[in-house]
Amino acid sequence: MASKLLRAVVLGPPGSGKGTVCQRIAESFGLQHLSSGHFLRENIRAKSEVGVLAKQYLEQGLLVPDHVITSVMMMELEKKQSQHWLLDGFPRTLVQAEALDRICDLDLVINLNIPFETLKDRLSARWIHPASGRVYNMEFNPPDVHGIDDITGEPLIQREDDKPDAVAVRLRKYKEAAKPVIELYKSRGVLHSFSGTETNKIWPYVYTLVSSKVRPVHSKEAN
Numbered sequence: 001m002a003s004k005l006l007r008a009v010v011l012g013p014p015g016s017g018k019g020t021v022c023q024r025i026a027e028s029f030g031l032q033h034l035s036s037g038h039f040l041r042e043n044i045r046a047k048s049e050v051g052v053l054a055k056q057y058l059e060q061g062l063l064v065p066d067h068v069i070t071s072v073m074m075m076e077l078e079k080k081q082s083q084h085w086l087l088d089g090f091p092r093t094l095v096q097a098e099a100l101d102r103i104c105d106l107d108l109v110i111n112l113n114i115p116f117e118t119l120k121d122r123l124s125a126r127w128i129h130p131a132s133g134r135v136y137n138m139e140f141n142p143p144d145v146h147g148i149d150d151i152t153g154e155p156l157i158q159r160e161d162d163k164p165d166a167v168a169v170r171l172r173k174y175k176e177a178a179k180p181v182i183e184l185y186k187s188r189g190v191l192h193s194f195s196g197t198e199t200n201k202i203w204p205y206v207y208t209l210v211s212s213k214v215r216p217v218h219s220k221e222a223n
């Protein structure tokens, strides 16, 4: 199998399971999972310059300006040059995709196609542990103790932008912005789309696809 470092992206609307799928890929293949939303929320908590600027956009379910998120991601990617990585939530627009093009050639783009009603239901039941970015769902993967993070014992919160009004705006904006990005990757032959309402059913196909590019951490072959 090629030893080239994997450069992969997971695309999909809010609630489509990007974070869930990326976490599984990261664990199974030892890849770095880089979530743009998580970096932005960390900056907001730290009240950094980027965080202060980004806060107003996230609260309204809007995208932060391209140059802001691009500079955050380029800084993070620079630190990970010698590792396999997987991007979650970036690129979100054609301008962001073009910026990413300037620093790497993508090997794989995974596109999650999930019905609108399913997205709305999932987001209203999503709870997160803000410090780590761990994601729970009151039906799909509830915490051991209601409202409490399994690992740290700290309280879980619901994101402001998971409230119904913000969700509708986010989903509409996603469609508009993502269309040219999906077209670009399709035209390059790197796009792989997966449709369905359950992550557990999509996951085996994603696993097989990623296995064709990187060796799983726990496979017999790897031991």
Ligand SMILES: Nc1ccn([C@@H]2O[C@H](COP(=O)(O)OP(=O)(O)OP(=O)(O)O)[C@@H](O)[C@H]2O)c(=O)n1
Pocket (backbone or CB within 6 Å): 013, 014, 015, 018, 019, 036, 037, 038, 040, 057, 058, 061, 062, 063, 064, 065, 069, 088, 089, 090, 091, 092, 096, 161, 170
């Ligand atoms: N390239 C990006 C990525 C994220 N965001 C902002 O960060 C928020 C949260 O991003 P993320 O965690 O990726 O969330 P969504 O995909 O919107 O939802 P999710 O966790 O639900 O993927 C977005 O709504 C948006 O305001 C952005 O402006 N530009």
Ligand SMILES: Nc1nc2c(ncn2[C@@H]2O[C@H](COP(=O)(O)OP(=O)(O)O)[C@@H](O)[C@H]2O)c(=O)[nH]1
Pocket (backbone or CB within 6 Å): 012, 013, 014, 015, 016, 017, 018, 019, 020, 021, 122, 123, 125, 126, 127, 135, 136, 137, 138, 139, 140, 141, 197, 198, 199, 200
């Ligand atoms: N009911 C259900 N919830 C899921 C499924 N897959 C993921 N989730 C939950 O749906 C929410 C959105 O998933 P997440 O991975 O955060 O999606 P993202 O917004 O695309 O990153 C989270 O609360 C997940 O725990 C699934 O197959 N069924």
